[in-house]
Every structure is written in C-alpha cells, then in structure tokens.
Amino acid sequence: MTLPHDGPVVQQMRLHGFNVAADYEPVRDILRDLRLPPYTEIPGYYWSYLWEDYRWYIVIGVVVVLVILLLVVRLRLANRGLQESETRYRTLVQNIPGATYRCNNDRDWSMSFISSEIESITGYATADFLNNSVRSYASIIHPDDQAMVKQRVAEGIEKCQPFAMEYRILNSRGEIRWVYEKGQAVFNDTGEVKWLNGTIMDHTREKELEDELIEARKMASLGTLVGGIAHEFNNTLAGMTGQLYLAKKEVHVPAVTKRLEAIEGLSFKVAGMIKQLLAFAHKDLVQMRSVSLSSCVKEALKLNSVVTPPRAIFRQDISSDELIVSGDQVQLQQVVINLIRNACDAVADIDGGEISVLLDFFEADETFLARNEGATAHGFAHLRVSDNGVGIAEEDMDKVFDPFFTTKAIGKGTGLGLSMVYGAVKGHGGIIEINSELGSGTQVHIYIPLHGEKGSEAEQQQSTEIVQGAGETILLVDDNLSFLETNRDIIASMNYRVLTADNGVKACELFREKQHKIDLVITDLVMPLMGGVEAAAVFRSIQPDVKIVFATGYDRNESLLQGEKMSGETIIFKPFEIEKMSAVIHHQLHH
Template identity: 45%
Template sequence: MGFLPKVLHEKVRIVPFISITFLLLSFLAALGFLSNIGHKMAKQQSPLVDASMEVKLNATMHHLWLEELIQGDSSINAQDVWSYLDASEWYAKAMLFGGKNAEGTYIPLANPELRIEVIETLKKIAALRKAGNDRLNNTNESGIGSQLDQKFDESFNAMIEQADKVETELLSTIARDQKWYDFISITLIVSFSVIAIIILIGFVYFDNRRRSDLAKQLSLIQQVNQAQKMEALGTLVGGIAHDFNNTLAGITGNIYLAKISARDNPDTVQHLTSIENLSFRAASLIQQLLTFARKGIVKMKSFPLTPYIKETLKLVRTGIPENISLNSKLCSQPLPVNGDAAQIHQVLVNLISNAHDAVENVDEPFINIMLESYNVDDGFLARHPDSTAALYAHLSVEDNGHGIPEDQIKHLFEPFYTTKEQGKGTGLGLAMVFGSIKTHNGYVEVESNVDEGSTFHIYIPLTEEAVTLVEKQGKGIVKGHGETILLVDDEKHILSTGKQVLESLGYRVLEASDGIEAIDKFTAHKNVISLIIMDLVMPRFGGVKAMDQIHQIKPDTKVIYSTGYDKKAVLTKTNSINPTVLTKPYNIDELSHAINKQLNA
C-alpha cells in the first residue's frame, strides 16, 4: 500500500519540472528568434542608412570640386568631379533596387513611402547633374553670383534637402521598428514570466493539495488497517467468548447445585460463593472484550457508583507496582447512576493505566483517585452548555507524571492518537473513555501541566431511581410449578447441568442438542411444552431458524434465548419483538425470574 502513494508522489513531482523545462526552452527559442529578427533588421537597415549618407556626401564632394574646376584649378579632373555625382546616384538606386560594392550589400527598401522619397531624390540628382553641366558648359556665364551659379546651388540644396528627408524618415522608420521589436521582446519576456509564475503558483497549490490528499489517503489506509485489525480482534474475541462463556455457564450451574447440596455447611457455601463471584467476574471481563471489539451491547441499568468503584479499585490495586502510591478518597454517599458497569470499570482501568505509564521514571510517583458528588455551577454550564442534570458523580484520576503539552490535549480523545512510543499504545484507551462517558451523557475534562502531572475529570449524571430500582429487583429464587421446559444447547455439560438446575427450580425438562432435534422434540410434545430455552449458536441448525419453524407450528410458543457470544444476532435476525436474551453464564436468580416472567406473560 505504501508503494502506490510513493509512485503517485514521484509522478506528480515530475510534471511541474517538465512544464517549467518546456517553458524555459520555449522562452529561449523565442528569444533566439527575436534576436535573429533583430540581427537581420540591423543587417538590412544599417547599410541603407550608410547609403543615404553616401548620397549626400558624394553630392557635396561633386558640388565642391565642380566649383574648383570652374575656378580654373588645373589639378582637378572633370571626370573625377562627375564620378562623385555618379556615386551619389548609385547609392540612391541601391536603396531602391539593391546593390553590392566594396562597402557592403544593400537590400532594397520595403517601405513604399520611403521608395517614393528615394525616387524623388534621384530626380533631384538628375536636376543637379543638368545644372552642373549647364554651368560647366557656359563658363563665361557661370561665375559666382551668376544665374547659372544660383540655379546650380538651388539644385544642390534641393537635392541635399531631399536626401536629408530620406535619411530622417529612414531613421524614424528604424526607430519605430526598434520600438516594436522592443515591445514584442518585453511582452514576450513578461508573458513567459507570468506563465512561469502561474505554473509555479499552480505547482505549489496542487502540491499542497497532493500532500493533503496523500495524507488523507494514508490516514484512510491506516483507518482501514485498524478497522481490519478490530474486525479480526472481534472475530477472535467472539470465538473465545462463546467457548469461554459456555464453560463458565457449566461452572456456575454446577456451583449452584453444589451450594444446594452443601447448604448445611456454611464454610463450603461461602467458598462456593467466592468461586461463583470470580466466575461472573471472568464473564464481565469477556463482556468488556466484546464491548472493546464492538461485539457486545451496552447494558444501561441503575446502580450505586461508590461501592462499585471501591470494588474496582481492589482489583486494580494488585496491578500497580508498590513504588507507586495509589490513594483513594471516596465519598460515603452511594451516588446512584444509570449506566453500564462494565464500561465504567473499563474507564477507570484505562485512566489508571495511563496514569501508571505517566509516572514511570518519576521520583515519588503517586496516583490519586477521588469520587464525590458535584453540584453544577456557572463555570460548568459555560464549558458544557448542553448539560441538563443538576447533580453529577465526579470521578477524578490525578498523577504527578510528565504532563501533556497543551497542543496535544485537544487530540487526546481522537481514535488512534497516542503520545506513547511505538508499541506501547494503541491510541484507543482515551477514545474509549470519551465514547463511554458520552454514552452515559457525561463529560470528560483534562488538566495538565508539563513536568507537573495531569488530572482527568469524569462527570456522570446522578439519578434518583438507582437505589429504588436495585431494591425493587431484590434477590431470591422463584420456583416453578411443574411446567415443562425444552432446553436446547449443543454443549453436553450445559444440557446436563442446566437440566439439574431447572429441575431444582421445580420444572420438568426435555433436552435437545441442536435446532433440528429441538423441532422434532417440540413437534412431539408441543401440547405440554410451556417454554423453550434456546441456544443461539449451534451446529446444523441455529436457534433463530429453529424458533422460526417452531413458531410456524405453534405461533404463541414462548422462548428465552441464551448465548455465550453476540446478542445482536437475536436483535437483527429474529422476528420477535423485544426477545428475552440471557448471556451465559447467567445468574440462577436472574434465570428463575426470567422464566417466571415468560410463563406469566
């Protein structure tokens, strides 16, 4: 299970890396493309600027040398004078049609407006050439200040002005192109930067979500694993409980019979009673395991809490090392509560066990248990606004251990959360405490300081009905009057002992070892059988199915189900409304009252 999240983790991590790498390569390619365009633009436009300057330069040289030639400078060759104007014209044509010389290669202008201006420049050069020829061919009339001289100067100025215009517009066009190039470059850089930032933000966001999802997935896997462990534990405990309780049922039945036989020997009866109490204590422990594994049913009944806590402390005290001072301060009031005694027993055991672990390696360790009546005050109501009771039983367990950091207190009652090192805690103990007390409509509070210790406070509502109910139930055997009971169980020792117990209670007994035999026995004796005591879990044919068929034979047949395992099977599978169920091993007093109640119903 751990491999899959790791693979997903690596795959998710590589996606943004590939994205950013692709983006970077695209960015570099775009920059390279723009750089190439810029280089081409410079390579094309720079010679054109040079050409426009050469047009003016050569025209100027032509103008100067022509003046010198007219003035009679014999060192100047007329052919050289005209070569300058020819060069000016060549550069202008190179701007239109392209050309190549020793200075470089010239690409034709693409801008139509500039091409028109260059054509106009060529016209001005032609006009300058004509004015120069006229002046050179009419030397008598071409002196300085003459009409031909003025026309030549005008043609030269017009040509230079036109060439300046070409150069200015060319530089302006280049500047505009450069601005667009810069704009596109900046836009590209900004766009790629924004995209990169978005990808990074997205990566961080999805990486956080991925981590959260993986954490949830891991938590879910852990919960499933824990649920599977609990299910396996429940199956194991259920199997053990069934066999163990059946054995205890045989033991307690025989103890009851032995007590009858030894009624004249008080010491023997006392010893047998002690064994009987221990047997029922063992049955209570099994019930706790079933509750822990969620295979049992919570039994809410009224009982006095103070004497019960006293008895529980006697059992717990034997498991506490002698170097730990275990102190108790219990009130004299009975503190009647409505609850499940087995769960409250487990709550106290868990809290003392935690305190025991907390005071390890502590000098002069102690655990203090206190039980008192508690009147609700404003502070309590502020902490627990849903509280409806006015009086609570307040049970506290205090230790002088290492304490609990404040940031961990809020997680203490979460299932599977533990502060103990690996292998020393399941994280279920305090969760069970919290759940059990909530079932009793109570509250749990924690006080703790690091290096000073902790105190757990348990509040359970008091009830006025508890003592009255206990007194109403009373004790004592209720005898029968010769009614016939069909006893069904697959355990031979339970059948044997159970028959003797029922006969001692004044009943006639028929026996059946499974559901099929029970149906046959009932069919044969249906007119005399007043009640069936039916085991739930049996080979060949279970108790619920057997009773379904028996009820088809005689619908008003009365039944008491007995089980060493799971009461829920009765509640979910039988068609009976509020069926009577006894959990093995059952107290003979309870059995006699349950039989009497069914027979008189």
Template identity: 30%
Template sequence: MAGNTTNRDVQIELHNLIDLVGRYGSIVDQLLSRTAIVSLPPESIACIDRRYVYTCVNSTFLSLYRKTGEEVIGHRVEEVLGERAFQEKEKPRIDRALRGEEGQYDDLIGPLGDGRLRVLARYSPLVGKSGSIEGVALSTWDISTIRDAEERALSARSDLDALIGGHVEKISDALLDLKREVKMREDVEAELRSGRDRLVKIFQAIPDPVSISTLEDGVFLDANEAFFRMTGYSREEVIGNSALNLGIWDSPLERARVVDLIRKQGSIRNQEAKLRSKSGESRVVLVSAELMDIDGIPSILFESRDITERKTLESELSRSQKMEAIGRLAGGITHDFNNLLTAIDGYCELALLKLGKPEQVRSNILKIKEVKDTASSLIRQLLAFSRKQKVKQQTLDINQVIENMQNLLKQFIGEDIELKTRLEQDIGSVYADQGHVEQIIMNLALNARDAMHKGGVLTISTERVHLGENDIAKHPGLNPGDYIKLEVSDTGVGMDEETMAHVFEPFFTTKEASKGTGLGLATVYGIVRNNGGSISLRSEPGKGSTFEVFLPVSGEVPEDVSRKTGKVPVRGGTEVVLVVEDNPYVLDFIIEVLGSIGYTLLKARSGKEAMDICESHSGHIDLVIADVVLPGMDGPAIVKNLLKRYPRMKVLYITGYPGDVVSLYGIPDTEKHLLQKPFSAFALTEKVREVLEEGSDRE
C-alpha cells in the same frame, strides 16, 4: 532653390516617417506574434478523448457555445458542434493531434453576442502516464482585437506607400493614421495589462494555498491569500524570505525530497507532506508543483491542498473499523465462551452448596468464580464494541451512580490511594445504560490505579457545562448544547504524546500481559461515543492524567439506581421438563440443578434426540428448555414440532449468542422467555418458575 529645398525637406520627413512607421510595424508584429499570445493562459479549454467525446470543459467554453455542462460533457463533438463542422474541420484537426502533431489555427467560433469571435485555436496531444496519447487538449485565445489591429496596420502601410508615390499632400492624413495606430497599440497594451490583472485576481482567488519560490534556495517570489491564511504569516513576512528560514516545512529533508522530485520530473502531483504554521500547528497537505522560469530564474509553482481534517476523519474511521472488527469477533466467540462460563459458574455453585465448611477447598472454588467473573466482564467489554450487548437505557443521575460505587471503588483501588469526589449538585441527568456508566467510571478508575504504583490521589468530579460553537471544535462529534462533564484525574506516572495517540485503540496497553487486556479504555471510548458523547485526555510524563467525558444532558427526572441486594429462597417444582442443549457441560449442569429441587427431567443434545424422546415418552411435558442455535434442527423449529404434540407446554429459550443473532431466529432479545448465558443456578431456577407459573393463579 527654396522650393526644391522645401520638397527635399518634405521627402526627408517622408522617409523619416516611413522609417518610423516601419519600426512601429515591427514592434506591433512582435507584440502580436503568436508566441506572445499563446504564452498567456487560454480563455477556453476543452479535453476530447480518442472517441471524440468531451471529457472536460471550462465555463468560458460553455459560454462561447451557449451550452450547459450536461449538454457537453460525455457527448461527442458532432453532437455539440454539428456533423458538418465535425467532418470538415474538427475531426481532421483532432486526428492530427491524436497522431502526435500539434496544430494551431485561426478560427471563427460563435455565436457570441451579435457576431462571431476570432480565436487562435491550438490542438495538443494529451499524453497519459503510460506514454501513449489518450486524447486532445483544445485551447483557444481571443485574437479579435489583435487581428483588427493587424488589418488596420496593413491599411496604414498601404496609405504610406501611396504618399511615397507622389501624394505628399496626404502626409497629414498619414500622420493621423499613425496617431490612430499608436492609439491602437496603447489599446492592445491596455488589453494585455487587463489580462495580466485578471490572472492576478484568479491567482489570489484560488481557494488552495499557492506560492512561487526559487528552485535553489526556496525564496518566495509570490503567494496567494490562501497561503497566508494557512501559514499564519503576512505577505511582508513571506515575500523575499525562504521557507526554511520561516520553518514552513515540517522538516528541511521533506522540502529537499520534494524539490529533488521536481528537479528530476519537472512536476509532481498530490505528494503528501507536512507543513507548519507560524503558531506551530502541523498541517497535512497534498502538494502539486510545476517547474517554471521566472525572468530567467528556475522557480517552482507550489499548490497545497489542506487534508488535515480528512486525515483526522480517516483516523477516526480506522478506529471505528477496528472496533467494528472486534465487535464481529465478539459476536463469533461469545456463544462458545458463554457455554463454558455457564458450566464453570454452575458447577462452582453446586460445589459450594454441597461442600459445607472445608475452608481451603471453598477458597479455591471462590477463586475459580472470580476468574469466571473476569471472563464474563471481558465478554461484556467485547460486546460493547459491536453494540450487541443488551442494554437498558434510562435517565440517570451520575452523581448517585458515583456515590453508590464509592465503597466498591475503594476496594478496587487499594488503601494506598486516596479517593476524592467533587460532585456539583443539581447538574441534571443523562440518558444511558446504568451498567455502561458504571463501566466508564470503573475502567477509568482502574486505569488511574494502575498508573499510581506508589499510591496517590484519585479524583472524580462532575459539573454541568454549556458547549458553544467555538467549544465543539475541540470535541469532534458533539453539537452545541448542555453536557455533564465527568472528570477522572490521577497523580500517577502520566503519558507521553505517543502513548496518548493510541490509548483508546483496542488491545493497546503499556501494562504487562497478565495485568491488562487493552480493552478498558477502548470500551470507555466506544460507550461514550455510542451515547452521543466525547472523551479527551490531558497528560504529561510524571504529572498524572485527566480524562474528561462529556455526555449530553437528558432533561428528564433520573430514576433510582440503587442496587437491590438480598436473595430470594430457591423455589423448586415437580413438573416434567425437557432440556435440549448440545453442550454436554451446560446440559448436565441444568439437569443437576433442576433435578436437585424436584423436577422430572428429560434431556436431549439435538432436535432428533428430542423428537425420539417424545415418541417414547408416554406422559406430558410441562416445559421445554431449548438452546436457540443447535446443529441440524434449531431451537424454534424443535419447539414448533413439540407444540403440535403438547399444545399447553411452556417454552424457555437459552443462548450464548448476542441479541442480533437471536433475532434472526424470530426471537426478540427482550423476550421474557429467553435466558442469556452465562446464568447462575439461582437465575435458572427463578426463570423456570416464572415461565411455568405464567398465566396460572399461583403467586
């Protein structure tokens, strides 16, 4: 009985053992099911288009096949894996996926290390925006350890079946096998934990801000380090709190709009939105999001790409493009405009010379000249945008420029505004065009004047400053170094943020149409940037405005920039001068001015007329004055033909076009035989004498 009892006890223990192993096998089967495996992120990823060409792969794929990106991307599958593997295995699988059938296969790939790798491969259709299948996504999971575990588990079950067949004495061996199986399960669980840890590290290492929050109330479940850096909040402040409570979205309506899209579509890609950091700083981001389930709770995976700097650069580019457009406009209209200004100014001068004393008429003519001067100033400001204005850069002492301008500034700003200067001594010099620096100061001063309707104080100050790495972040485009800071402040009405955002844009003005063109501050901005500097503005409504201009220190000794005054008496002559000009007003003005001081004049409105005059003119020609751009034959072509007939003839070109256009005709804008319109009668007579006397003994 004792023996039977012992045998029964053994059988009971055996059945218990079989039951335990069965339950364990069920657990292992569940753990190692394909669903559990593929719920993890794939280790290797590749995208293949309908031409069997790889369009994208990750680094693991390249490692598995010992390839580089250049050897795979853009190449067909058979070029990478071989013709046989393509025809026998890859092509049938890809074709099924292209028909919309998702396929999953156990596979051996490699070589990897000393052997081949067991993987689970899934071929999935890639559906485009139009709904058509555009390619195939190939995802693989390493199942080498799991398949080994399955095979050992089957072997263990076979051993247990043998025990049931009467080999009770082998129970101890089966128990050892069971122990090994338990150890194997622990290894699998450790591998799963390791995979989870890898995912956590990847999540934290993503450079863009990523967060997971609940769909309904936006409570944060997790976020990566980049998210905390961008928002300025700590993990403790974020996890368990909601985005709306923290004020991360610039507007609650913004989040509602984005969430509504995700709810309808399941995902979004690159939606522009505004987020706000803990410090209140606004950031522009591109949001991509995916609807997902976290432990039965509908949640959203957010990825945000910070494009604030890009938007700032786009804004700068837009502003530059506007200025370039104005520059092209300026280049197109200056010729006709300068012709008109030459005639207006010339006839005003002639009228004033002939008028004598009638003061009322004289006053009216002077008003016409003032209007002409204003128009000339407008042209110069337009040309400043396109850098087409002829400039003379030199080493300048800004303090001296300001001191020389003080009397003029006082006249312009009026008696009800007090002008103060605070000029730091020995600040060095800048390398710039004197006229440009004067334009900066004058435009900022006039802008300040217009902001002080009831009088006030205009303060102009200078100082030398050093901008380090931390400082230049506030001044885009500058490099670390020494700068001269020019500051122009007023006690006027000030500006709101909306006005400050547009104040440097061409044609933007808050003044009445008759009191402003909207080019003054835009001109200042263009000049400052063209000279390697930066300009910024501080202002509040009712508290005045302060403009800060930073220009790089030159380090050279400044030149004397005092303006020369006093006129030289007009010098005439008796030489024969041919004038070729298509604008009748300018032509008649030149003829009248030069004719009044003794010259013999011939005139033509085109190249053909000039050639006809030469045919009928029996004498010599001492000087030809030719417009550069003429209908039919241009100025240089006319001169070339005339020089064949009159080789000793002198040449003077006139033009209303900027220098870059003139240079297309082979005439440098620095040519001393070039007179730029609009010009005065005095400038014309002096230039004519200068050209005629060139190379002679006369002084």
C-alpha cells in the same frame, strides 16, 4: 524684399510673380487697408496651391495620424483584454481548492506569488511568505517531514516530472495540520529551473477520516475475533459456574465451599474481561435503560475503596442531582472502576498521591461542540477522574486506547482498561478526552448525554435467592452438551421438569410433539442447523403465546437486533448467576 507688415495680399502677389517695392506709398496704403477685416482671410485659391505643392506632406500626415489613432485603439483593446485575462486568472486561482504558489528553487523556496488561501491553511498572513518577508514556507514544515519534502521535490526536478506528497505543517497556533502538495518545475531553454509552480491543500480532515476508517477496520477485525472467543468462552464459563453451583450444593465442608466460591468468582472475573473486550470492539449487546449515573459512580466508588493506595488522598465530589442517562448500568460501573484503578496504579509508588473523582452537569458551549464535531446534545453528565501520578508520555498519547497497550510493568495490567472505557463511552454516544503530562498526572473527562427518567429500583435489583418452581415443564435447547447437561440438572433442582435438545431442528420436533406440556423454552442463539431466533419463529407458529428465554454467550450474528422483539421473550447472558436465572424463569412463567 520683405515688407515689415506684409499681409496676405502682398504674399499672394509675390507668389504670382509681382515685385512690390517696400517704399511704394500706394502699396502701403493698400496694405494698411487690407490688414483690416474682412481682407485678412486667405482666398480659396491659396488652398489649392498648397495641395498642389504639399499634398504628399498632407497625405503622410493624415496617414501618421490614422496610424497613431489605430495604435491607441489597439493599445486600449489590449489593456482591456489584459484586465479581463487577469480577472479570469484571479477568479480561477481563488476557486482552486487550496493555495497556489510560484516559488524560486532556492534553499527556502522563496515565494514570488502565493494565493490568499494560505491564510486559512497556516493561520499566517499571505504577505508574510512573499519573498520570505517575515517567514519562509519551508520553516513551518514539521521538522520530521522536512527531509522527505526536499527529497520529493529534488526527485521531481531531476526527472522533469510533477512531484506530490503529504506532510505536516505547524500553523500559527502551533497545531499540527496535514497538507497535500502537488507541483512541477518550470525550465528555461538551457534546462535550468526558472521556478516551481504548485498547489497546497489542507488534508487534515481527510487524514482524520482515513485514520477513523483504519480504526473502524481494526475494530471490525477485532470484533470478529472477540465475538468468536466470547461465544466459546462464555459457553464454557457457563458450564463451569453451573458445575460449581451443583458442587456447592453437594459439599457441606466450609473450607471446600470457600474454595469453590473463589473459583466461581474467578470465572465471573474472566467473563467480565470478555465483556470488556466486547465493549471495546463495539460488539457487546448492551441492555440500555434510563439509569442514574450518580448511583453508578457511587456504587463503583464502594467497590474501589479497597484498592486505593493507603498513602493516597482520595477526593470525591458527586453531584446531588440525579444525572439520568440512557445506558448499560454494568458497563457504566465498569468504566468508573477502570478509571479509578488506573489512577490508583499511577499514584501507587509516589508520596502525596491524590485521586479525585468529580461528577457534575455540563452544558456544552460552542468551543466544546467545535472540538467534538459529532456532538449533538447540549446537556451532559460529566465525569472527571484525575490523579497527580506518573502521567503519560506525549508519544504514547495516541496509543492509550489501543487494546493490550499498557505502560505498566509486566504483570501489573492487561492493557484493556482504557480501551474498554473508550468502547463503552462510544457505545453510549459519549465523548472521552484525556489530558496528561509525564510526571504531572492525568485527567480523563467523560461526557455522557443526559436522557429520560431513572428506571425503577426494582428493575435494577437482582435476586439473591433461588426461586423454586411448581413442576412446570421447560424445554432447554443448546448445542454445548456440557452446558446442556449441567443446566438441566440445575433447573431440575429448582423443581421443574426439563426436556433437552442439542440443536434447533430437534427442538422444533420435540416442541411440535409436546407443545401442550411445555410451559417455557430456554434456547441458545447461535447453533448449527437452526439458530435460536429461527427456532423461536417455528415455536410461535405452533403455539403463538409460548414463553421464550434466549440464553447466549454472544449474539454473533446480531439476530436479536435484526428483528422486532416479541412479547414473552427475554434474554439472559452467559455465564449467569443461578439466582438470576431462577428469577428470570419465574418472571417469564408468571407474567
């Protein structure tokens, strides 16, 4: 029987076998009193009874609680380890050069993951490529390279091997960038492709350096070839011009003299072409001095006035400031001449042709310096030659500076004009940029760093008269017998005594024998047995104050550049004008 207000005492009594009547009044009174504190607490023997009857339940409960606590701890440790692993993975991915990716092997290679480095490579946001939400990576691969990329990936999957390739992409600005990609397919248990993993790296700079290396090797090979040609040609031309000079002295028939002068002019024109080749191949020993680019341009404009097409409009805007650069005056004039002649050829067959020549000061800004990484100067002399002629096709733009490349008709050009310009500008530490569009014309921009003060006008002027000697003795040394004999007669005609030797060894023996009679030595640089520089060292060991002139067609071994120039030494390049040679001889003997 259960009382409506059974308390702990009644419950204990029943547990011990006592039967308590529900209507038992004394019990009710007792129960009423026992429901009040402090009798509500269950006595200690109650717990022992519970342990005896329910201990397994208690043990199991405690075990369950401990297991739950253990699982919670392990779960927290696992989460912490996962976070650390994710951090390490994220750090690893962020520090891998290039963009890492995971994509599906579908038509567009849908990206399920790609690292943020893709933004610096392509210019597009990373999110644009995830699941092809905005664009697919395949869509920015250059159209000409897409077939090759797909083929390389397919071959790698088929052979279960990594694939690697270099190709072009179009970035967000429409510019071509070179990338190098390496990846590998991941297969499931049935041999099907689950996804592709790989990296994409920007190789644009490496490609540029590779192209520069190839260009440098081409230039080295061309320079070696051109150097050999220059030496032989210039020696031969020097002999020809010398013979022509002697012939003009002996022939007094005006018509014949005119023809001889024409041949002489052609000889110097050939020498100019050799100089262009040397300039392009960076093999020309230029005579650098402070010169006014403004004067060079004005002089070149005078020389080109006769070749301007009669229907063309010619405009010039030459700065009134003296833009002083460190350079070779002859080369700089040749640069301007070649650019203007190219512009004239471009407008020769069109109506309303216009040619514009501008020279002004240019201060480099951040954009210019970023576009031309090698530029260090900020002040430049800026030359722009532009025309509205036929222009240059886009596919030919990469070849315009190649030697012998020309878009002109056969017989209209040699293909050396722009290549010579390129070599000369680079030799002056300058920058050249060309913009052209087929049918719209061409603009060529040249930037030469400003430098120093202008050289004296006296230095730049060339003598036009033969300076006679006073019977001084000159030792002439050259292994080219034709040049040796011809110039012996020419120098003798200037009232000098001439001794000759056809190599450096003989010259040293002759100098040792007649050192007190020899006033000046004129020697070639490149000779068998002993070159001119080595012979000059012997001359100076015998007579320290000897005057020496180096006459050379080409310093093949750059021997003049390898040592210090001594006082009393000068250089003259073959073929030379006889008037200039006489002035050099006179200057060396009397200064």
